[in-house]
Each structure stands twice: as C-alpha cells, then as structure tokens.
Amino acid sequence: MATIFTIPHNDKLLFPIRCNGELLSQVIANVLRFCEGSDIDQTQWESGRYQPTPTIIEAAMALYSGHSVKEIARSDASAINLSETSDTISEIIRSSKEKSYKSICFVTGVPGSGKTLVGLNIATKHIDKDNELYSVFLSGNGPLVAVLREALARDKVRHERECGRKFKKNEAMSDVKMFIQNVHNFRDECLIDFKKPPIEHVALFDEAQRAWDLQQTANFMLRKRKTPNFNKSEPEFLISCLDRHPDWAVVVCLVGGGQEINTGEAGISEWIDSLNRSFPDWHIYISSRLTDSEYGTEKVFEIIKNSSSTVFKDKLHLSVSMRSFRAENVSLLVKQLLDLKPSEAQKTLADLEGKYPIVITRDLNKAKQWLKERARGSERYGIVVSSQAERLKPHAIYVKSPVDPIHWFLDGKEDVRSSYFLEDVVTEFQVQGLELDWACVAWDADFRYTKDGWEYFSFIGDHWNHIWKNERKGYLKNAYRVLLTRARQGVVILVPAGDRDDLTRKNEFYDPTFEYLQEIGFRVI
DSSP: OOOOOBOTTOSSOBOOOOOOGGGHHHHHHHHHHHOOSSOOOHHHHHHSOOOOOOOHHHHHHHHHTTOOHHHHSOSSHHHHHHHHHHHHHHHHHHHHHHHTOEEEEEEEEOTTSSHHHHHHHHHHHTOOTTSTTOEEEEESOHHHHHHHHHHHHHHHHHHHHHTTOOOOHHHHHHHHHHHEEEHHHHHHHHHHOSSSOOSOSEEEEETGGGOBOHHHHHHHHHHHHOOTTOOOOHHHHHHHHHHTOSSOEEEEEEEETTOOOSTTBOOHHHHHHHHHHHOTTSEEEEOGGGGSGGGOOHHHHHHHTTOTTEEEOGGGEEOSOSSSTTOTTHHHHHHHHHTTOHHHHHHHHHHHTTTSOEEEESOHHHHHHHHHHHOOTTOOEEEEEOTTOGGGGGGTOOTTSOOOHHHHHHSOTTOTTSGGGSOSOBOHHHHTTOOEEEEEEEOOTTEEEETTEEEEEEEETTEEEEOOOHHHHHHHHHHHHHHHTOEEEEEEEEOOOOOTTOTTSOHHHHHHHHHHHHHHTOEEO
C-alpha cells in the first residue's frame, strides 16, 4: 500500500506520490479520505483559472508582453486597488493632454502594494516612441533597474526562440533600456541641452522619495559631471526637464513611506517644495494619505492643501499589500514593531496567525533549514541584512562581499551566486523594490533594542560608534523596515546569541532585541 506524506508544516499539501497502475485507485481513495472540506464542483473548477500572485519580476514580464494589471493581479482587493489607481493616472494623463496642462501626481502605498507595478503598467501602455503619449519608467535604484532589464531581455529572447525566430539578447536589451531607464541617465541626457525637452511627455519616477536633495545633487554634479554651482535639487531639475514641453507633460511620483535609506535622499517634501518654489502653474494630484507621518510632508502639505491647483484623489493610494498575499497587515506589524508599540504589534501578529509565519531564532543553521523546508518549487528564498551589519562575519555573513543582484535574484538553485545557496547576502540597497518568497533577516548590533528605545550604531575600525544624527538614525531604522517587508510568504528573523569573549559582539548587544521580539509573541525555533 502506498504511503502518503505531508510536508513538515502540515498544510495538507502533499509531496508527489509514486505508484503503479495496480495501486492507483487505492492511492486516490486514501487521498480523498485524507482531504477535508466540501465536495468540489467540477464544472466550476474546470472553468476556473490558476491565478497565483506574481512577483514584481513576473509581473514586469507579463506587462511587457502586453498583459494588463487586471489580468495579472488576483481577483481581490489588491487587483481592484491597482486597477483603480492605474485608471486614475491614465485619466490624469488624458486630461492633461487635452487641456495642455502640466501635471504631477503622487502615488502612495504600503510596502508591497504595487506602486512599481502601477508605474510599469502605465509605461507599457505607452511604449511606442512615435506616440505623443510615449512614457518612460525611471528609477534611481540601480539593482532594481538591472534585475528588471535582465529579466525582460531574457524573457523576450526565450519567447522569440520558442516561436522559431532568431533573436539576440543585445537586441532585446536595447529595447528594454528605452522602456526602463536609470533616472541618472535620464538626467544626464537632459543636461546636454538645457532647452530641449525629452521625447517623453510622461515620466514615472519609482521610489521618488529617494531623489537627492540640493546638496547631494550639487556635490555629485561637481564631483562626477564637472558641473560647478549646480543650483537645483534632483526633484526640481527633473520637473524642469518635463516643464520644457511647450504644451503638456505629466510626472508620476511613486512614493514609499519610510523608505529613505541613504544620505541625501530628500523625501517627498522636496518634490512639493520644488513645485511651490518654481512651478506654481503645475496641477498637483495627491491622496489625503500623503499626510501620514511616514511621508514626512506635514509642513509642506499645509501650504498646498488649499491651493486651487491641488486636487485630492484618494485612488492614488494603494492600501492593500500584494507582496504579502497571505496577510495584508505585515507592513503594519513592522511599523508597530519599529515604533516600539509592542501591545499593538501583539494584536496584529495574532491576526497573522496561520496566514503569514514569522519566527525568530538565534541559530543560523536553523534559519536556513526553516527557509528550505517551506519553499516549494521555484519559490525564492535568501538572506537579507543591514548594510551596517558588519559583525555578522563570524557567521559567514559578510556585507562587504560584492554581490551581483542579477545572479542573486534571477538564477536558479544550481548557481552558487543565486540567493538559493544562502551564501551571498544582499542589503537594503540591493533588495529595495524587489522581493523574495521567504526571507531570513539577520539582525546585527547596529540596531539595538534597549529599555530606553532603539540605539543606533555603525562599525568603524574595531568598534561600534553611536549614531547621533537623527537623519542617519532614520536611514538605519528604514533599512530594517525595508528588510522586514521583503518576503511574500514568511520571515525568519535571526538575532545571534553574541559572544562574551568578543567585545564587538557582547551578549547584551543582542539579547534585549531578541527578548523584545519574544515579548511581541514571535515563535522561537
């Protein structure tokens, strides 16, 4: 008699069962006895469709192949949210063209809600360079741009070859580079002629909150572009590029709250300041949720809310997470955890019970095993860490080791450079905007819980130094926000035990953080 085995987390999903023809009826009967629930309506089942939630990479490939957001999203709140937001932006573009307006709209949303997907959806609708509605998707996130471009080029080559056509990868990459551009390359093109408008009338800026402030932009222009006395922040200059059009233009800013992670990232307030300062004739479209604390726009919001050029459209906010398709409250839980609200976090964690597993451990090998046991098929897993986590080296986690995000995110289990090998790790800079199915977040002593709140450190030479500047504290806290919201299906958090013989890894650097997570209610493995 054939034996039926469930996988370790016992969720009624079976491993493939091998049997011969004589045992087939017996196996089917055993499976039916094992299963619970109401009978399946075979007509409804046959007419239904398999509709898993796509990763951002899978979604980008589908959109680039001509599918719409409605076709690739689940038939639930996230699909409705995405479609409504995309339709709202399309209407703003149409209206701006008809009335010869210059317009800017801010798309906000919780982590993993599909902001990047909305931008890609709009860009793929208007991909014809000869069309006046031609759009470009821009991002300053180098790893995201590189991974998306490589994925789209590979998929294009594969599709053409399956159809019996010879197609070189460099041809595919050339087309993709026009569709997805690094914002810095776009900026440099606009610097060549300060009067000539870009060919695009619509520019979609992903992670717009990460655009540089005036000082960072001026420093870069002097150091890298030999351009002294540059007097515009990155948001102001980018708006000015589209403002060169004599008739109409639309800028779409895709904004993540609490996602600024690097020096000189201005946040969304600099975009609004630039509009108030230099572009008073532009029409501004925002959601009322732009006032939420994580967007840091409270002061400038007061200036524009009563302006006749400001229009509120709440459909520009994506409130439902697509990434965490089994649990919509993961980003809320992370916010409560980081904001030191353990009682609220406990309640949110209870709501996630059975939907989205989050566990904690002090043993890296247990964390790796947990990932491998839960991931099925091609589900991707990997280790993510803070860029300041320099004392994880004794655990063979070295943040300074160079990693190619293309191999890490796209290559398979046979490639030692891929995330699957759990050897190379990526930081917040490489993983922001991208995602995994299952993630191990390795938590170092750079971000420590104490009875007085979080303490912030960077490792210099042979010891930890306190971080005192509020701006840098914010970047480090946001780094952990990014890391803790990368997984679509579940997370294991590794807080090492420390080493009393190592002054840089004292137990007291790690124990309070682990105990805080225990207090919230995360299960220990």
